[in-house]
Amino acid sequence: MFLRLLWNLLRASRGRLTVALVAVVSGAAVISALINLDLDAGKKLTREFRTLGANLVVEPPRAPGTGPTAPALLDDAVLARVTALRTPEVVAEAPYLYVVAQAGGRAVVVAGTWLDEARQLEPWWKIDGEGVVSRDDLSRCLVGQNAARLLVVAPGSPLELRSGERSVQLTVAGVVNAGGAEDNQIFVNLPVAQQLGGLGKQFQVVQVSVAGAGPAIASYAARMAAALPGIEVRPVPQIAEAEGLLLARIRWLILSMELLILVLTALCVLATMAALAMERRQDVGLMKALGGSISRVTNLFLAEAGVLGALGGLLGYLLGMGLSSWVGRRVFDAAIAPRLEVLPLTVALMMAVALAGAFPLRLLGKVRPAVILRGE
Amino acid sequence: MARLVEVAKLGKEFANVRALDGVTFDVEAGEWIAIMGPSGSGKTTLINILGGLDTPTAGRAVVDGTNVATLDENGLTRYRSEKIGFVFQQFHLVPYLTAVENVMLAQYFHSTPDEAEAREALGRVGLGDRLTHLPAQLSGGEQQRVAVARALINHPKLILADEPTGNLDEANEKIVIDLFHQLHTDGHTILMVTHDLSIGCLADRRIELAHGRLLQILRARPGI
Numbered sequence: 001m002f003l004r005l006l007w008n009l010l011r012a013s014r015g016r017l018t019v020a021l022v023a024v025v026s027g028a029a030v031i032s033a034l035i036n037l038d039l040d041a042g043k044k045l046t047r048e049f050r051t052l053g054a055n056l057v058v059e060p061p062r063a064p065g066t067g068p069t070a071p072a073l074l075d076d077a078v079l080a081r082v083t084a085l086r087t088p089e090v091v092a093e094a095p096y097l098y099v100v101a102q103a104g105g106r107a108v109v110v111a112g113t114w115l116d117e118a119r120q121l122e123p124w125w126k127i128d129g130e131g132v133v134s135r136d137d138l139s140r141c142l143v144g145q146n147a148a149r150l151l152v153v154a155p156g157s158p159l160e161l162r163s164g165e166r167s168v169q170l171t172v173a174g175v176v177n178a179g180g181a182e183d184n185q186i187f188v189n190l191p192v193a194q195q196l197g198g199l200g201k202q203f204q205v206v207q208v209s210v211a212g213a214g215p216a217i218a219s220y221a222a223r224m225a226a227a228l229p230g231i232e233v234r235p236v237p238q239i240a241e242a243e244g245l246l247l248a249r250i251r252w253l254i255l256s257m258e259l260l261i262l263v264l265t266a267l268c269v270l271a272t273m274a275a276l277a278m279e280r281r282q283d284v285g286l287m288k289a290l291g292g293s294i295s296r297v298t299n300l301f302l303a304e305a306g307v308l309g310a311l312g313g314l315l316g317y318l319l320g321m322g323l324s325s326w327v328g329r330r331v332f333d334a335a336i337a338p339r340l341e342v343l344p345l346t347v348a349l350m351m352a353v354a355l356a357g358a359f360p361l362r363l364l365g366k367v368r369p370a371v372i373l374r375g376e
Numbered sequence: 377m378a379r380l381v382e383v384a385k386l387g388k389e390f391a392n393v394r395a396l397d398g399v400t401f402d403v404e405a406g407e408w409i410a411i412m413g414p415s416g417s418g419k420t421t422l423i424n425i426l427g428g429l430d431t432p433t434a435g436r437a438v439v440d441g442t443n444v445a446t447l448d449e450n451g452l453t454r455y456r457s458e459k460i461g462f463v464f465q466q467f468h469l470v471p472y473l474t475a476v477e478n479v480m481l482a483q484y485f486h487s488t489p490d491e492a493e494a495r496e497a498l499g500r501v502g503l504g505d506r507l508t509h510l511p512a513q514l515s516g517g518e519q520q521r522v523a524v525a526r527a528l529i530n531h532p533k534l535i536l537a538d539e540p541t542g543n544l545d546e547a548n549e550k551i552v553i554d555l556f557h558q559l560h561t562d563g564h565t566i567l568m569v570t571h572d573l574s575i576g577c578l579a580d581r582r583i584e585l586a587h588g589r590l591l592q593i594l595r596a597r598p599g600i
Binding site for chain 1: 420424427429430449450453454456457458460462464466468470471472473477480481482483484485486489526530
C-alpha cells in the first residue's frame with residue numbers, strides 16, 4: 001500500500017514535481033560533471049602542465065668552487081641510461097648542448113638537441129615554416145625570430161654556421177616564435193652542435209618533462225638519481241610548486257562550485273516543496289484523522305522526495321557524463337571517460353538535497369486535523 | 377446495554393470563547409444519537425473531542441474505557457485508528473486515490489490493507505461497480521458512501537458523522553440515511569451531528585446543544 005500511495009502521490013503532483021525534478025536533474029548534471037572532471041582533472045591538468053616545459057633536469061655534478069666558466073659535460077653513456085629509464089610518465093626528454101657560433105658575421109647561440117623531442121618539451125613554440133621532425137636530420141635547423149631578423153633569413157634560406165675552423169651548411173626549416181630567450185637562438189640536432197663545438201658525443205644537460213604533480217616528479221627524480229650515481233638529477237622547483245598550487249586551487253574551485261550548486265538545488269526543491277506542502281495540508285489532515293501517525297504520513301512524503309532525488313540524480317548523472325565529456329574536449333582537447341563510481345555519489349547527494357529541500361513537508365506533521373477538516 | 381461513551385462536565389475553550397461548557401451525557405453501545413443545535417452550539421467541537429481530533433480543556437470524555445482527555449499525540453492517533461470511524465459532511469476523500477484505495481488507506485493506517493475486504497465493504501454500500509473510480513468521477517452520494525465504507529472498514533467502536541447528508545440532494549440523502557439506519561440495525565453505535573429534525577428523529581435519542589451547553593436530551597417518539 002505504501003508503494004501504491006507513493007505512486008499515486010507522485011502522479012497527482014507530477015506538475016510541481018516536474019519543476020523540482022528539473023532543478024534536481026540540472027544540479028545533478030553539473031555536479032556529476034564536476035565530480036567526473038575533478039577525478040580526471042589531476043591527470044588531464046598535469047598533462048596540460050607539461051606545456052610549461054621541462055620540470056626535471058639531469059646535469060653534471062657541481063663541484064664546490066666550480067664556476068660557470070668551466071661547465072662540466074655529460075656523455076652518451078648517461079644519455080643511454082636516461083633513455084633506458086624512460087617510463088610512460090615521461091612526456092618528453094632531450095639532451096641540450098649550447099655552443100656559440102658565427103652566422104652572417106654575428107655571434108649566435110646554437111642549441112643542439114633532439115628537435116623531435118624539443119617540440120614536445122616546448123609546445124608553446126609557434127613555427128613559421130616547417131618543424132624538424134627527425135633527430136637524424138642534420139641538414140636543417142630552426143631559427144629564433146630575433147635571430148632570423150638579424151641574419152635576414154626565412155624558411156628555405158641557406159645558413160652557414162662557423163665555430164673556429166669548423167663549419168656546417170644548413171637550410172632554415174622554420175622560424176621559431178617562443179616569446180623568450182629562444183627567439184635569439186638557432187636550434188639544430190645534437191650532432192650538428194657537437195660537430196661545431198668539437199665536443200664529440202658530449203652535451204651539457206638533459207631536460208625531462210614528467211607528467212604528474214610534485215610528489216610524482218620527486219619520485220621519478222629519485223629513481224633517476226639512484227640509477228645515475230654521481231649525476232645531479234633535480235626537479236625544477238618553481239614549475240613543480242606552481243603546478244601543485246594551481247591543481248589545489250582548481251580542485252578548491254570545483255568543490256566550491258559543487259557546494260554552491262547543492263545549495264541552489266536544495267533551495268529550488270525547497271520552494272517547490274513549500275508550495276506542495278500547502279496543497280497537501282488537506283490530505284495530511286485527513287490522513288491524520290483516519291489514524292495516520294506523524295511518522296507514517298511524513299515518511300510517505302519523504303519517500304516521495306527520496307524518489308525525486310534518486311531519479312533526478314540518475315538522469316542528471318547521464319547528462320553530466322555527456323557534459324563532462326564535452327568540457328573535456330573543449331578544455332583539455334581530450335574526452336573525459338564517464339566514471340560509474342560517480343553515479344552512486346551523485347544519487348546520494350541528490351537524495352540528500354531533495355530530503356533537505358523537503359523540509360516544508362516535514363512541517364505537515366504539525367498539521368492539526370480538526371483545523372484542516374473545518375476548512376481553515 | 378453496556379455504556380460505550382461517558383461524557384462528564386466536558387469543557388472546551390478556544391482563546392476566550394467557551395465552545396463547550398459542562399456537557400454531560402452517556403451513550404450505550406448500539407445507540408444512534410443525534411446531536412442537534414444551532415451553528416456555534418458546540419456540536420462539531422463535541423464530535424471532534426470524542427473522535428480524538430481535539431482535546432478538552434475540562435471534564436472527561438471516555439470512549440470504550442479510554443479517557444480521550446489523557447491521551448498524548450501518539451495515543452490519540454492510535455485511538456482514532458482503532459476506535460473511531462469518521463464520516464464528514466465534505467466527504468474528505470483523497471482525490472488522487474480510487475474508491476477502493478480510499479478505503480484501503482484507513483486499513484493501512486490501522487493495520488494491514490486488504491483489498492478484497494475493501495472491495496467487499498464498498499459492495500455493501502452499493503458501490504461494487506465503482507471501485508476504481510476517482511472521487512471526481514463519483515456523485516456526492518457515492519462519495520459519501522465511500523466515506524461510510526471507509527469509516528466501517530476497521531470495525532470501529534464508534535461512528536462519528538458530522539452532517540453526513542449536509543451536501544447531498546434528497547435522493548442521495550435518503551440512500552445515505554438508509555445506510556446509517558442499516559448500520560444501527562446491525563448494532564453499530566452512531567453519533568451524528570445534524571440540523572435536520574427529520575433525521576434527528578430517526579435516532580434513539582437527540583442531544584440538543586446551545587451556546588456550548590447541553591439543553592436537553594430527548595428520546596425518539598415510538599413509531600417514528
